[in-house]
Amino acid sequence: MKDFKVSTLLIWLSLLSALLCAGALTVYQVSWGGGFDLAAVLILFFAFFIITFFVLYFIYNPFVFDKVKLVNEELKKVIPQKEIPDTNFSLDEIDPITQLENEVKKIAQERQKELEHLKNLDSYRKEYLGNVSHELKTPVFNIQGYVSTLIDGGLSDPTINLDYLKRADKSIERIIHIIDDLETITQLETGSLEPEYEKYDIIAQIKDIIEQLDMVARKKNISVTLTKKSDKPLYVLADKFRIRQVFVNLITNSVKYGRDGGKTEIGLSQYDDEVIVEIKDNGIGISEEHLPRLFERFYRVDKGRSREQGGTGLGLAIVKHIIEAHQKTIGVKSKVGEGTIFTFTLNRSI
Numbered sequence: 001m002k003d004f005k006v007s008t009l010l011i012w013l014s015l016l017s018a019l020l021c022a023g024a025l026t027v028y029q030v031s032w033g034g035g036f037d038l039a040a041v042l043i044l045f046f047a048f049f050i051i052t053f054f055v056l057y058f059i060y061n062p063f064v065f066d067k068v069k070l071v072n073e074e075l076k077k078v079i080p081q082k083e084i085p086d087t088n089f090s091l092d093e094i095d096p097i098t099q100l101e102n103e104v105k106k107i108a109q110e111r112q113k114e115l116e117h118l119k120n121l122d123s124y125r126k127e128y129l130g131n132v133s134h135e136l137k138t139p140v141f142n143i144q145g146y147v148s149t150l151i152d153g154g155l156s157d158p159t160i161n162l163d164y165l166k167r168a169d170k171s172i173e174r175i176i177h178i179i180d181d182l183e184t185i186t187q188l189e190t191g192s193l194e195p196e197y198e199k200y201d202i203i204a205q206i207k208d209i210i211e212q213l214d215m216v217a218r219k220k221n222i223s224v225t226l227t228k229k230s231d232k233p234l235y236v237l238a239d240k241f242r243i244r245q246v247f248v249n250l251i252t253n254s255v256k257y258g259r260d261g262g263k264t265e266i267g268l269s270q271y272d273d274e275v276i277v278e279i280k281d282n283g284i285g286i287s288e289e290h291l292p293r294l295f296e297r298f299y300r301v302d303k304g305r306s307r308e309q310g311g312t313g314l315g316l317a318i319v320k321h322i323i324e325a326h327q328k329t330i331g332v333k334s335k336v337g338e339g340t341i342f343t344f345t346l347n348r349s350i
C-alpha cells in the first residue's frame with residue numbers, strides 16, 4: 001500500500017463522514033422536508049467535516065500513536081541492534097500504522113534471509129564434518145591395523161616390522177597433510193589470513209618451484225617449463241608464501257593428473273597493470289560437468305584416483321581462497337583427453 005500522511009488520512013475520513021451527513025440531509029429534505037436547501041446542506045457538510053476532523057485528531061493520538069509507540073518499544077527489545085524510527089504525533093508524519101507495517105515487513109524479509117543463511121551454514125557444517133571424518137578414517141584405520149599386527153607378534157618378525165612402521169608413518173604424514181590443509185582453509189575462510197603483500201620477481205619464484213618439483217615430475221616423465229624466455233625479472237605485488245602454495249598445488253595437480261611423458265607449461269603475460277598466469281597441461285582433462293564444482297572443498301573428479309595420489313580435494317579450494325584474498329579471480333578450461341588450463345591474475349609491480 002502506498003504511504004500516506006496522517007493529515008491525508010484524517011481529511012479523507014472527515015470528508016467521508018461530512019458527505020454522508022450532507023447526503024442524508026439532502027435525502028431527508030427532498031423526501032419529507034418539502035424542499036431542497038443548499039445553504040443548510042453546505043453548512044452541515046462543513047460543520048461535520050471540521051467536527052469529525054478534530055474528533056479523529058484527538059482520538060488518533062492516544063489510540064493509534066501511543067499503541068504504535070508501545071509496539072515499537074517491544075520491537076526494539078527484540079531487535080536491539082535495529083534502528084526503529086520513533087514516531088512522533090504530527091499531521092506531517094507518514095501514517096504510523098503504515099510505517100509499522102513497512103518496518104515489520106522489512107524485518108521479516110531480513111529474518112528470512114538470515115534463516116536461509118543459517119540453514120546453508122548448517123548443511124555446510126554437516127557436510128564439512130562428514131568429509132573431514134571420512135578423510136581421516138582411512139589413515140587412522142591403517143595405523144591401527146599396522147600397530148595391532150606389530151603388537152600381536154609382528155614386531156619380532158623382521159619381514160614385516162620395519163615395513164609396517166614405514167606404512168604407519170606414511171599414514172601419519174597423510175593425517176598431518178589433511179590437518180595442515182584444514183587449518184589453512186579455516187584461516188582463509190574466517191578471513192584471519194590477510195595477504196602479506198610484497199614486491200618480488202615471479203619468474204624467479206616459478207623457476208625455484210619447478211626445480212623443487214623436478215623429482216615428482218621426473219617420476220612421470222613430465223616436463224615442467226616456463227614459456228617466458230626473458231631473463232628480465234617480472235615484479236608482482238602479492239603474498240609470496242601464499243602464491244607459492246598456489247603454484248605448488250596447480251603444478252602438482254598437472255603432474256598428478258598428467259599422462260606419462262606429458263608436459264606442463266607455465267605462461268606469463270602482462271595486461272595493463274596485471275600479470276596473467278597460465279598453467280597448462282596435456283593431461284587427462286576434466287569433463288565439463290565437474291568444472292563448476294572444481295574449487296569446492298573436498299571435491300574430486302575421480303575420488304579413487306585422487307586419494308591414490310594422496311589428495312584430499314582441498315588444494316583447489318585453498319588456491320581459490322588465496323587468489324580471492326588478493327582480490328583476483330581464477331578460471332579453468334579443460335577438455336577430457338586434451339588437457340587443462342588454469343588462469344589467474346596478480347597485480348604487477350614496477
Ligand SMILES: Nc1ncnc2c1ncn2[C@@H]1O[C@H](COP(=O)(O)OP(=O)(O)OP(=O)(O)O)[C@@H](O)[C@H]1O
Pocket residue numbers: 181249253254257258281283284285286294299300301302306307310311312313314315316317340
Ligand atoms: N590439472 C588437472 N587435470 C585433471 N584433473 C585435475 C587437475 N587439477 C585438478 N584436477 C581434479 O580436480 C580435483 C580437485 O583438485 P584439488 O587440487 O582440489 O584436490 P586433490 O589434488 O585431489 O587433493 P589435494 O590438492 O588436496 O592434495 C582433483 O581431485 C582432480 O580430480
Ligand SMILES: [Mg+2]
Pocket residue numbers: 249252253311315316
Ligand atoms: Mg591438488
